[in-house]
Amino acid sequence: MSKRSVEDPILAYNAEAEVNNLQWSSSQPDWVSIAFANKLQILRV
Template sequence: MGQPVEDGLDPILAYTAGAAIEQLQWSSTQPDWVAICFSTKLQILRD
């Protein structure tokens, strides 16, 4: 973080997990929610 991405645009949202993210899934019925799996953890986040 702290460095601009391609084309000089900064991300609107950023997330840092405690380990490499192994799986990511957006809800098909609730698009504001995303599930992230890393290490032995599951986090469900709302945009």
């Protein structure tokens, strides 16, 4: 596989603080959970 640089991401997310944990389920690929500061967000991709 050839390497190529990505100029613009397809999806982007900005958290209000440093991200502590990211979880992406192989059984539910449309959902991702992100933990940062004292918050947990569950996002649909």
